[in-house]
Amino acid sequence: MWAVYFGVIELQEGFPLTKRLKNMPPVRLIVSSFFAVILLGAVLLTLPIMSRSGNATSMIDALFTATSATCVTGLVPFDSWTHWNGLGQVVILFLIQIGGLGVITFTTGFTLLSRRKLGLRELQLATENTAGNAMDIYHLVKIILTFTLSSELIGAAILALRFVPKFGLHGIWISIFTAVSSYCNAGFDILGFEKPDNSLIGYANDPLVCIPVALLIIVGGLGFIVISNIYFAKLSPLFHKKKPTSLNLHSSIVLRMTLILLVIGTIGFLFFEWDNTLEGKNIFQKILTAFFQSTSARTAGFASVDIASEHDITKLFTVFLMFIGAAPAGTGGGVKVTTFVVLIATVISVMAGKEDTTLHHRRVEKGTVYRSLAIVTVAILVVVCTTGVILSTNAHPISAIDALFEATSAFGTVGLTAGLTPSLSAISKFVLCLTMFIGRVGPISLALAIAIKRAHNKGAVLPEGKIIVG
Numbered sequence: 276m277w278a279v280y281f282g283v284i285e286l287q288e289g290f291p292l293t294k295r296l297k298n299m300p301p302v303r304l305i306v307s308s309f310f311a312v313i314l315l316g317a318v319l320l321t322l323p324i325m326s327r328s329g330n331a332t333s334m335i336d337a338l339f340t341a342t343s344a345t346c347v348t349g350l351v352p353f354d355s356w357t358h359w360n361g362l363g364q365v366v367i368l369f370l371i372q373i374g375g376l377g378v379i380t381f382t383t384g385f386t387l388l389s390r391r392k393l394g395l396r397e398l399q400l401a402t403e404n405t406a407g408n409a410m411d412i413y414h415l416v417k418i419i420l421t422f423t424l425s426s427e428l429i430g431a432a433i434l435a436l437r438f439v440p441k442f443g444l445h446g447i448w449i450s451i452f453t454a455v456s457s458y459c460n461a462g463f464d465i466l467g468f469e470k471p472d473n474s475l476i477g478y479a480n481d482p483l484v485c486i487p488v489a490l491l492i493i494v495g496g497l498g499f500i501v502i503s504n505i506y507f508a509k510l511s512p513l514f515h516k517k518k519p520t521s522l523n524l525h526s527s528i529v530l531r532m533t534l535i536l537l538v539i540g541t542i543g544f545l546f547f548e549w550d551n552t553l554e555g556k557n558i559f560q561k562i563l564t565a566f567f568q569s570t571s572a573r574t575a576g577f578a579s580v581d582i583a584s585e586h587d588i589t590k591l592f593t594v595f596l597m598f599i600g601a602a603p604a605g606t607g608g609g610v611k612v613t614t615f616v617v618l619i620a621t622v623i624s625v626m627a628g629k630e631d632t633t634l635h636h637r638r639v640e641k642g643t644v645y646r647s648l649a650i651v652t653v654a655i656l657v658v659v660c661t662t663g664v665i666l667s668t669n670a671h672p673i674s675a676i677d678a679l680f681e682a683t684s685a686f687g688t689v690g691l692t693a694g695l696t697p698s699l700s701a702i703s704k705f706v707l708c709l710t711m712f713i714g715r716v717g718p719i720s721l722a723l724a725i726a727i728k729r730a731h732n733k734g735a736v737l738p739e740g741k742i743i744v745g
Contacts, residue, residue, distance in 0.1 A: 306716045309345060309374070313712070316341030316370045325363035332358070335701050342708040344370035346715035347606055349462025349576030349690020350681075350707065352697055356467030361448075364465055368452055374715070375459025375495065375606040376423060418506055419499045423458065426494055430454035433487045437478075457491035460606045462576020462690030472697075475567075479579035480560045485567045492575040496601030497533065501526045524635060525613065529602040532612040533573075540569025540596050547589040552580040572596040574607035576690020583694040587676045590693065594680055597687040598654070608688030608714050610654050617647040658682045661710045665695070668702040681707070686714040 320337035323329050332340075336352045343350050344367045359367065431447075431454035438446030438453075449465060456463045464474055478484040494502075504526040512519045522530070544565040545553070553561045567579045572593045582590070600609010621632045621644055632639040661682035666673060677693040684691050685707045699707070 309716050312373055313341050313345045316345060316366060319366050320363060325366065326358060327360045335704055339704050339708055341370060342711050345374035346688050346711040347371060347374045347459045347461040348685060348688040348711045350685060350692055350696050354467035354471040355463055356465040357471045367463060368455055371459050371461045371463060372455055418503050422502055426491060427454045427458050430457060430487050430491045434484065437483045454491060457488045458495040460492055460495050460574045474578040476579055479564050482563060485563055485579065488577060489567050489570040492570050496573055496605050496607035497529060498602035498605030500604045501529050501602060524637060528613055528616050532616055536596065537569055540572060541565045543592050544568050547586055547592060551586055552584055574601050574609055574687055574689050578691060582691055590676050590680050594683045597683045597689045600687050610651050614647045614650055617643060618651060654686060657710055657713055658686050661685065661706055664706045665703050668700045682710060685710040688714045
């Protein structure tokens with residue numbers, strides 16, 4: 276006898292799997308829970324009652340959609356409104372919400388809201404999933420859920436100012452779906468009844484849509500640790516009439532890099548696309564569109580221009596932004612801004628002749644440097660291999676830059692596409708599913724493998740090996 280308890284499998288005593296699950300490392304169980312949610316979502320989406328036509332959806336397309344939703348990517352084999360009915364859209368939105376928050380954060384939050392105490396196992400899972408500290412995990416999870424739901428509701432209310440007058444009561448559902456998809460950096464939209472596969476291109480010049488969506492994307496991509504740190508260091512002291520404290524190093528780096536990348540992305544998009552996809556817009560509209568595309572490229576996947584019409588240099592520039600992604604422990608993907616900063620700091624430190632990586636007058640531990648190198652190396656290998664599969668398994672010719680764009684978008688859980696996704700072969704779609712999954716949980720599982728692996732001869736002193744590099 277077994278039952279699913281708040282998303283975590285809880286087996287009754289006497290079953291062989293009970294001990295194995297209890298001894299499973301927390302992050303490994305988290306990765307498994309993502310996989311289980313994807314499979315459940317895929318099975319549900321294959322049902323005829325989920326499609327607008329009333330026909331069953333093929334398993335590969337249902338799996339692709341479920342993976343994209345749970346991994347908050349946004350790549351889709353067909354337009355979300357055209358193919359899925361209201362029930363199908365609800366399933367997709369549920370997958371997006373679970374995938375954005377993380378399965379364990381989602382379930383732990385409901386455990387706390389039901390006023391139940393967390394067991395040791397649940398506490399370990401929640402701590403690992405949020406990259407938090409076990410001492411304040413209760414407060415952290417409550418802040419995450421409260422802030423997430425508040426942000427989504429506020430975003431939906433603002434978007435309703437545009438969609439409700441235009442579409443009536445249906446505009447409420449569009450507003451909610453778009454707000455959740457934006458905050459979770461998913462990039463799914465249900466505006467295909469206006470024009471299929473058009474994303475937010477029809478609202479590129481509308482600040483009442485673009486600005487709230489962009490802000491939701493940014494806030495969701497900052498990461499729950501940064502949000503928690505801002506609350507405890509800046510907001511909570513004000514509520515208790517105390518002096519605010521400084522943000523920690525992680526939060527400072529995330530906030531600064533987010534601002535820098537947004538500015539660089541906006542300027543770069545303006546420069547490359549001024550007389551192309553931005554042609555015919557006034558200066559304000561060009562800046563708004565460029566800012567939105569810079570924001571979306573950081574892992575959201577909404578498009579305010581036709582990506583296929585962009586210059587190749589713009590696509591390559593976007594690949595760079597997608598690869599870096601957002602912040603750790605958030606709803607975004609990519610290798611993460613902190614990983615990128617650690618690598619840059621390491622390069623600068625080595626060139627300066629320093630033995631250690633230094634950042635803001637602080638020494639970065641070697642374990643962090645090694646993990647950053649490993650994550651980026653694996654990410655490059657995954658993107659290159661996925662690009663190769665796309666180029667070699669499709670009957671019609673595909674440009675290398677478009678294949679690279681699609682592969683990076685999948686790994687970075689972005690969702691932007693140059694129009695390739697619907698026409699890809701089954702093999703390419705399956706490989707993209709794996710890439711999206713690795714992009715969402717890979718860096719976590721890789722860090723786990725590095726952190727918890729135990730050598731057989733842990734106390735042994737190994738001889739030094741000399742290797743010449745460079």
